[in-house]
Amino acid sequence: xxxxxxxxxxxxxxxxxxxPSPVLVIAFFNRLLGFLFPxxxxxxxxxxxxxxxxxxxxKEEFCQxxxxxxxxxxxxEKEVTRAFWxxxxxxxxxxxxxxxxxxxxxxxxxxxxxxxxxYPGFYAITSYRIAHFLYEKGYKLLARMxxxxxxxxxxxxxxxxxxxxxxxxxxxxxxxxxxETTVIHDHVKIYQGVTLxxxxxxxxxxxxxxxxTIEEYVVIYAGATILGGTTVxxxxxxxxxxxxxxxxxxxxxxxxxxxxxxxxxAEKDTHHQIIHSS
Numbered sequence: 001x002x003x004x005x006x007x008x009x010x011x012x013x014x015x016x017x018x019x020p021s022p023v024l025v026i027a028f029f030n031r032l033l034g035f036l037f038p039x040x041x042x043x044x045x046x047x048x049x050x051x052x053x054x055x056x057x058x059k060e061e062f063c064q065x066x067x068x069x070x071x072x073x074x075x076x077e078k079e080v081t082r083a084f085w086x087x088x089x090x091x092x093x094x095x096x097x098x099x100x101x102x103x104x105x106x107x108x109x110x111x112x113x114x115x116x117x118x119y120p121g122f123y124a125i126t127s128y129r130i131a132h133f134l135y136e137k138g139y140k141l142l143a144r145m146x147x148x149x150x151x152x153x154x155x156x157x158x159x160x161x162x163x164x165x166x167x168x169x170x171x172x173x174x175x176x177x178x179x180e181t182t183v184i185h186d187h188v189k190i191y192q193g194v195t196l197x198x199x200x201x202x203x204x205x206x207x208x209x210x211x212x213t214i215e216e217y218v219v220i221y222a223g224a225t226i227l228g229g230t231t232v233x234x235x236x237x238x239x240x241x242x243x244x245x246x247x248x249x250x251x252x253x254x255x256x257x258x259x260x261x262x263x264x265x266a267e268k269d270t271h272h273q274i275i276h277s278s
Contacts (some may be wrong), residue, residue, distance in 0.1 A: 017141075018070035025145045028061055033126060036092050039116040059085055065142070072138045080137050091129050094166055098125045101169035105189050120154035121170030131160035162211070172222075179211035181229060188214050191222040191241075199228045199246060215251070 034041035035051075035058055045051045059081060066077035102121055103109045115122050127150035131143035143160035151157045155174035158164075162178050165186035170176065172192035178184070182196045198210035209229035218233050220226070221241040226233065233239060234251030242257045249255055 018068060019141055020065050020068040022145045022149070025065060025142060026149045028058070028065060029127070029130065029146055029149070032058055032062075032130070036088070036095070037116050039113055055085075066139065069139055069142055071141050075138060080139075083137075084133060087133060091133070094129060095122075095126055097167045098122065098169070101167045101187070101189070102171070105169040106171055120156060121173045124150045124154045124156035124158055124173060125164075125168060125170060126150075128158040128160060128162070128164065132162070132164075135160040165216075181209045182211040183213040185214060185216045185218075185235070187217045189219045191220065193223040194220050195225045195227075197225065197227050 030040070034043065035054060043054065045054065062084065063077050063081040066072075066075070066080055099112050099115050099122060102115045102119055103112050109115055109119070124147075127146050131146040134140075134146070135143040140160070147158055147160050156170060156176045158176075158178045159180040159182070161180040162182040162184065164178075164182075164184045165188070167187045168184065169189040171189065173190075175193040176190060177195045177197060179197050181198075184196075196212050196214070198205075200210060212226045212228060212231040212233065214220070214226075214233045215235040215237075217236045218239070219237075220233075220239045221243075223242040224239045224245070225243070226239065226245045228246050230248070231246060232248040233245075234249055234253060236251055237249055237253040237255070239245065239249075240254075240256035243255050245255065
């Protein structure tokens with residue numbers, strides 16, 4: 001490479017937004033996961049003092065990672081660190097409910113330990129809940145590093161900006177997409193290949209709600225696609241596999257692919273008849 005091109009690359013390096021390496025961020029996340037869940041830990045603590053020392057080291061590392069981010073220039077990384085550590089017990093409590101939801105929702109799960117150690121849904125949900133805290137504090141790039149790592153490892157793509165309630169169950173999960181402005185209420189169960197997406201991908205719509213709302217106790221089966229910011233799936237509804245929805249359904253609905261397909265076909269035939277008769 002000639003000197004001119006190297007100078008150009010150097011300027012790009014110099015002007016690049018200051019941010020910690022994804023490798024550093026994910027290594028910290030995995031250590032934090034091991035701190036919260038012994039099933040993921042490479043360390044066996046012999047005393048509370050050792051656990052406390054590990055907590056202090058993780059806390060310092062977290063603060064250093066925040067300090068390396070330039071996306072939140074006005075943020076007080078020490079205050080954010082204190083807030084995050086104060087929130088960890090509640091985050092852990094929510095994750096315990098998620099583990100219970102997965103265990104209760106899958107007959108193949110033999111124990112909670114199996115869910116924590118082996119289920120991709122648990123890793124994806126944990127990544128989301130940690131990343132969502134960072135996203136809400138303005139560390140959006142950092143949050144995306146965490147959820148995209150989970151995406152690459154599990155095939156489950158949850159945007160950290162989504163709002164997901166308690167007792168959330170992902171069964172299998174591969175190919176699942178949950179968009180940025182999705183709202184999911186408590187006690188929802190979702191299977192693999194489900195898309196909660198947007199009807200529009202225009203840049204000018206970035207600040208509006210583009211993704212659906214899923215109310216309490218809804219089950220969404222494999223391959224269903226639900227699109228649109230005004231689309232609401234009413235509580236206690238069941239959305240069957242491969243259903244395509246772009247409009248709301250009331251509570252206690254049962255939507256299956258065949259019934260939905262036949263209804264859409266009837267609507268099209270009626271529309272065609274009206275046009276033809278006119």
